[in-house]
Amino acid sequence: MLKRMLKVAVLGLGTVGSGVPAILQEQKDKIEQITGMKIAIVKALVRDIEVKKALAQKYHFQLVPDIKDIVQDPEIDVVVELIGGIEQARIFIKEALNAYKHVVSANKDLIATYGEELTTLAKEQNVSFYYEAAVAGGIPILRTLSSSLSADGIDEVLGIVNGTTNYMLTQMAQKGATYAEALVAAQELGFAEADPTNDVDGIDAAYKMVILSAFAYGMRISLDDVKIQGIRMLQSQDVKMANSLDYVFKLIGCSRKFDEGIDVTVAPALVHKNHQLANVNNEMNAVFVKSAGIGESMYYGPGAGSLPTAASVVADLVAIAQNVQYKVLGIPFNIYKKPTKLAADSQVINQYYFHFEVLDGKKQFEQLRSLFAKAQIKIKEMIDYDTQVIVLTYEASAKIKSKFLKSIESTSDFKLISVYNIFD
Amino acid sequence: MLKRMLKVAVLGLGTVGSGVPAILQEQKDKIEQITGMKIAIVKALVRDIEVKKALAQKYHFQLVPDIKDIVQDPEIDVVVELIGGIEQARIFIKEALNAYKHVVSANKDLIATYGEELTTLAKEQNVSFYYEAAVAGGIPILRTLSSSLSADGIDEVLGIVNGTTNYMLTQMAQKGATYAEALVAAQELGFAEADPTNDVDGIDAAYKMVILSAFAYGMRISLDDVKIQGIRMLQSQDVKMANSLDYVFKLIGCSRKFDEGIDVTVAPALVHKNHQLANVNNEMNAVFVKSAGIGESMYYGPGAGSLPTAASVVADLVAIAQNVQYKVLGIPFNIYKKPTKLAADSQVINQYYFHFEVLDGKKQFEQLRSLFAKAQIKIKEMIDYDTQVIVLTYEASAKIKSKFLKSIESTSDFKLISVYNIFD
Numbered sequence: 001m002l003k004r005m006l007k008v009a010v011l012g013l014g015t016v017g018s019g020v021p022a023i024l025q026e027q028k029d030k031i032e033q034i035t036g037m038k039i040a041i042v043k044a045l046v047r048d049i050e051v052k053k054a055l056a057q058k059y060h061f062q063l064v065p066d067i068k069d070i071v072q073d074p075e076i077d078v079v080v081e082l083i084g085g086i087e088q089a090r091i092f093i094k095e096a097l098n099a100y101k102h103v104v105s106a107n108k109d110l111i112a113t114y115g116e117e118l119t120t121l122a123k124e125q126n127v128s129f130y131y132e133a134a135v136a137g138g139i140p141i142l143r144t145l146s147s148s149l150s151a152d153g154i155d156e157v158l159g160i161v162n163g164t165t166n167y168m169l170t171q172m173a174q175k176g177a178t179y180a181e182a183l184v185a186a187q188e189l190g191f192a193e194a195d196p197t198n199d200v201d202g203i204d205a206a207y208k209m210v211i212l213s214a215f216a217y218g219m220r221i222s223l224d225d226v227k228i229q230g231i232r233m234l235q236s237q238d239v240k241m242a243n244s245l246d247y248v249f250k251l252i253g254c255s256r257k258f259d260e261g262i263d264v265t266v267a268p269a270l271v272h273k274n275h276q277l278a279n280v281n282n283e284m285n286a287v288f289v290k291s292a293g294i295g296e297s298m299y300y301g302p303g304a305g306s307l308p309t310a311a312s313v314v315a316d317l318v319a320i321a322q323n324v325q326y327k328v329l330g331i332p333f334n335i336y337k338k339p340t341k342l343a344a345d346s347q348v349i350n351q352y353y354f355h356f357e358v359l360d361g362k363k364q365f366e367q368l369r370s371l372f373a374k375a376q377i378k379i380k381e382m383i384d385y386d387t388q389v390i391v392l393t394y395e396a397s398a399k400i401k402s403k404f405l406k407s408i409e410s411t412s413d414f415k416l417i418s419v420y421n422i423f424d
Numbered sequence: 425m426l427k428r429m430l431k432v433a434v435l436g437l438g439t440v441g442s443g444v445p446a447i448l449q450e451q452k453d454k455i456e457q458i459t460g461m462k463i464a465i466v467k468a469l470v471r472d473i474e475v476k477k478a479l480a481q482k483y484h485f486q487l488v489p490d491i492k493d494i495v496q497d498p499e500i501d502v503v504v505e506l507i508g509g510i511e512q513a514r515i516f517i518k519e520a521l522n523a524y525k526h527v528v529s530a531n532k533d534l535i536a537t538y539g540e541e542l543t544t545l546a547k548e549q550n551v552s553f554y555y556e557a558a559v560a561g562g563i564p565i566l567r568t569l570s571s572s573l574s575a576d577g578i579d580e581v582l583g584i585v586n587g588t589t590n591y592m593l594t595q596m597a598q599k600g601a602t603y604a605e606a607l608v609a610a611q612e613l614g615f616a617e618a619d620p621t622n623d624v625d626g627i628d629a630a631y632k633m634v635i636l637s638a639f640a641y642g643m644r645i646s647l648d649d650v651k652i653q654g655i656r657m658l659q660s661q662d663v664k665m666a667n668s669l670d671y672v673f674k675l676i677g678c679s680r681k682f683d684e685g686i687d688v689t690v691a692p693a694l695v696h697k698n699h700q701l702a703n704v705n706n707e708m709n710a711v712f713v714k715s716a717g718i719g720e721s722m723y724y725g726p727g728a729g730s731l732p733t734a735a736s737v738v739a740d741l742v743a744i745a746q747n748v749q750y751k752v753l754g755i756p757f758n759i760y761k762k763p764t765k766l767a768a769d770s771q772v773i774n775q776y777y778f779h780f781e782v783l784d785g786k787k788q789f790e791q792l793r794s795l796f797a798k799a800q801i802k803i804k805e806m807i808d809y810d811t812q813v814i815v816l817t818y819e820a821s822a823k824i825k826s827k828f829l830k831s832i833e834s835t836s837d838f839k840l841i842s843v844y845n846i847f848d
Contacts, residue, residue, distance in 0.1 A: 023575070023717050031575050033642075034759045132572065138718035140572030147571065148556065148564030151447070151455050151742040152735050218457075276724060279703045284720075293447050293735025294562035294725055296708075300700060301721035311576050311717025318575040328750045335458045 006035075006321045009043040009070040009101075010061075011092055012083035013052050016106055016133070017044070019310025020080065021059035027314070035321035039314075043070055045083075067092050071099040078320055080313060081105040090114050097121045097129070102323075104316040106133035106309055112210035116220055119332050126330035128323050130316035135208045136161050136285040138308025139301035140315065145215040145289075146334050153292035154216040158423065159253040161208040163283035163303040164192045164199035165231050166251065169268070170281045172239045173248050179234060191283055201230035202251060202266040209253040209264050212287065216255060217262050218336035225342060229267035238355060238418055241390055245383075246273045247353075250280070252423065261343035263398075269421040270353050277423070345399035351380070351422040352401060354391040356414040361387070364413045371411070375404035389414070392422065430459075430745045433467040433494040433525075434485075435516055436507035437476050440530055440557065441468070443734025444504065445483040451738070459745035463738075467494055469507075491516050495523040502744055504737060505529040514538050521545045521553065526747075528740040530557035530733055536634040540644055543756050550754035552747050554740035559632045560585050560709040562732025563725035564739065569639040569713075570758050577716035578640040582847065583677035585632040587707035587727040588616045588623035589655050590675065593692075594705045596663045597672050603658060615707055625654035626675060626690040633677040633688050636711065640679060641686050642760035649766060653691035662779055662842055665814055669807075670697045671777075674704070676847065685767035687822075693845040694777050701847070769823040775804070775846040776825060778815040780838040785811070788837045795835070799828035813838070816846065 010017050021041050024031065031039055041061045046052045049063045056063045070076055079096035081089050081103060089110050096103050103122065105111065111118070111134050122129035132142050136159065145154075160166050167189070168182035177185065183200070186192035198204045206226040214220050231251055239249055247270035255264045271278045276298045280286040285303030290296055302308040323329065356368070365382070368389065372379050378394040396404075401419070408416050434441050445465050448455065455463055465485045470476045473487045480487045494500055495516075503520035505513050505527060513534050520527050527546065529535065535542070535558050546553035556566050560583070569578075584590050591613070592606035601609065607624070610616035622628045630650040638644055655675055663673050671694035679688045695702045700722045704710040709727030714720055726732040747753065780792070789806070792813065796803050802818040820828075825843070832840050 019717075026716060027575050027577055030577065030642075030760065033761065034574050139721060140568055143572045144564055144568060147743065148567045148736075148739045150458050151451050151738045153451055153454065218454075276703065279700065291735070292450060292731070293443075293738065294732045295729075297563060297723075297725035299721075299723060302719050305719070307717045308719055311715070312572075314575045314717065315572045319571065326750070326752045326755065328752060331750065336454065337457065 004037055006037050006039045006077050006317070006324060007042045007075050008039060008078045008080060008317060009045065009076045010041055010080045010082060011045045011067070011070070012081070013044050013046050013055060014082065015306045016309045016313065017082045018055055019306035020313050021055070021061070023307065023310050023314045025059060031318060035318055036325050037321045039317050039321055043073070043076065045070060067095060071095045071101065076101060077324070078102040078104060078317060080317070081107060086110050086113055093118055094121060097125050097127060100125055100127055102128045102320045104313055104320070105131045106313060107131070108134040108204070108207040108211060112207040112223060115211065115214065123330050123332055128320045128330070130319060130333050132316050133309045133312035135211050136287060136301070137303045137305060138311055139285055139287060139299050139303070140312065141212070141287045141299050142215055142333065143315070144299060145212070146336070149289065149291060149294070150336065152294055154289060155257050155292065156290035157212050157216045157255040158277060158288040159205070159209060159212060160250055160277055160280045160286050161253050161303060162199055162205040162251055163285055164196065165205070166280065166285070167191045167283045169231065169249050169251060172234070172236065173243060176236070178236050179232065200232050202228040205251060205253045205266045209255050209266060212253070213255045213262060213264050215334045215336070217257060218338035219262055219340040221264060221340055221342070225264060227265040227267070231268050234268050235418065238420070241355070242270045242353070245392070247271060247422070248273060248278050250277060252277070258343040258347040258349070261341040261347060263343040263348045267421065269423055272424045275423055345402065346397050348398040349395045350398065350401070351395050351424065352393045353420045353422055354393070355417040355419070356389045356391070357417050358387045358389060359413055359415055365389070367411070368414060371404065371407055375400055375407060377401070377404055388417070428461055430461050430463045430501050430741070430748060431466045431499050432463060432502045432504060432741060433469065433500045434465055434504045434506060435469045435491070435494070436505070437468050437470050437479060438506065439730045440733045440737065441506045442479055443730035444737050445479070445485070447731065447734050447738045449483060455742060459742055460749050461745045463741050463745055467497070467500065469494060491519060495519045495525065500525060501748070502526040502528060502741060504741070505531060510534050510537055517542055518545060521549050521551060524549055524551055526552045526744045528737055528744070529555045530737060531555070532558040532628070532631040532635060536631040536647060539635065539638065547754050547756055552744045552754070554743060554757050556740050557733045557736035559635050560711060560725070561727045561729060562735055563709055563711060563723050563727070564736065565711045565723050566635070566639055566757065567739070568723060569636070570760070573713065573715060573718070574760065576718055578713060579681050579716065580714035581636050581640045581679040582701060582712040583629070583633060583636060584674055584701055584704045584710050585677050585727060586623055586629040586675055587709055588620065589629070590704065590709070591615045591707045593655065593673050593675060596658070596660065597667060600660070600664070602660050603656065624656050626652040629675060629677045629690045633679050633690060636677070637679045637686060637688050639758045639760070641681060642762035643686055643764040645688060645764055645766070649688060651689040651691070655692050658692050659842065662844070665779070666694050666777070669816070671695060671846070672697060672702050674701060676701070682767040682771040682773070685765040685771060687767040687772045691845065693847055696848045699847055769826065770821050772822040773819045774822065774825070775819050775848065776817045777844045777846050778817070779841040779843070780813045780815070781841050782811045782813060783837055783839055789813070791835065792838060795828065795831055799824055799831060801825070801828055812841070
């Protein structure tokens, strides 16, 4: 006889946690039709039971204070981890997996750090472990990479995967706001936290790129393998200059394959206004993929928020219900696996935007040109205004760029203000 | 013991058919790793064996002239139908399903017309029947709707799903080309056929909207249920006017839910430049979805072409290999099913763009305003230039619009030149 009910326990009833019962309730007929089962939240782990009583009553589930009330309950099929943080969540998920519960998580930090360990454990226990909501909230990018794009050869994944910084950069580009003004605006709207470090320094985006890289290339890297530069130092004058050259600044998570090695970075970059990513504005997210078969494709949607993120969690629950129904057990979310190989700096190719200050009013452009020529970086465009010079280049390797930057340090005529990658 | 090889026969070796062996060859290691199987084309049905000999030799498969050589071959697991057309393809697919072969097809006309019959037969035979490539070529939209978005409540699906017309409209908007000039340009690039009827009259897009509607709402409609208007009559002056108002014309396949009924149309429409679909240019396609949980999401990519479409076919083959591996049999591509209900004209709501010619030089704007007021259509903006008047309105039902159009016919001061929907 088929199992008619999938019983779920939720750990944490914050923003996302309170969206999950709402969606399960609203879509219950559809879910029952496509899975052949009811999916019901029966328990939720919360710190303060009093605070969440109304929610629990509305959706008819029980509030419990101890993880044991969940992992030791043989009735529970799935544990949804929404408490965030790394260590506590890791312990809870391991306990759940060890008790043969399927697990859904929206915890990017945890998955980027311990994804491999948890995936291995889930496989050993013959249960499912899904985390669609961990990357780009409502955008179904992980399941798309692991199913529809699974047989395509991916070369490039560019992501606008942090809504806070994208909102700030949109304000800077469209309204001429400074970094500080944009941050205040984001904080007022609740897009940025009081301490915005994780977002503005690119760490949040880097975690997501670690996960996207695992799905795109089968390679497991750690946060230390990602070159990270945040938006804190981005100057209004560079934003304006980019605009006049038909580019917009975006915080781009960039994961690319060069030969057999991959290179993963997070940094502000100039994106040409004709590029699909240039039109991803405010708090929205998008993941742009280049692959051998499909070519260019892009997946756009909200990167955060209660309902969008909860919708991804519910999609995972539906997938688990179908696995249970069809008796498909212990298949990893991402099956693709290759030995990790990082690309060398000599392989990583980019176009660059250089911004120099002219020192002592000496506009020694011939000298600057000869430094570029000596470094074998071809200049596409050189714009001279006031005491500043902007140089846009053709493609050159990261190694060549580094060498060139050293050569600039030794000249007394120009000072490097900034350098960014360009995506055309 | 696990089956180690999935044997495929391809019907037709045209543009897409020749892309499939190329992708299977190029991605063979990845495919073997994620499916645990080799996927190999072993036979292809072609009309003229001589013409395709080189391709067959290159990829080591056998050319056969008769469908019986395929459906009666017990070694063949999957039949990939790429011959196009409706009746012949329908017969071949039924023979294949009756012989317990899994089937993959890229044939939108067939699936929009006989999808239900073939899906039912596949289910009875306990085999898989997939057709990701039938809608929007390389964009993995059907599998996304049937998996990741399956538990979300979809309210609106807007598609730019015909590359030919999108290329033409881009030429008209960006280069000021007339319809006739844009058509010639599209034909020269191979984007439009000598007889462009299917594309420019919106029929190709309508077939795709039939399939998308089935996935989005579980409702099966036929081509007759789609209100179709092509781009043949679109005037350059409307394109220019739209541009000056910050809109671009796109051929929008629009499938929306009003209460419990759906309304499906294909027509040129004004899309605001801030809308994600406005930036989908040239031959590219995109599907924009509004749903209760996720909110707004968009899926962008190439709508046609050998490799993109073949990549979707290969994604279907990989899904079948996994079904075989995990012993998941006869699950329809789209499980969601609801009784079909079409929305009434009084329920279907739009904003409109009206273009009138002023007859006899009489600018009786008060009369025009009172006709709108009488019809209860609120005017948002009225632009008077020369002998023409443009009126942009707030939302009104299709029923109210029809009634209004009749009232205009009876006045001798204004003649309706065109009316289009607006998407903000």
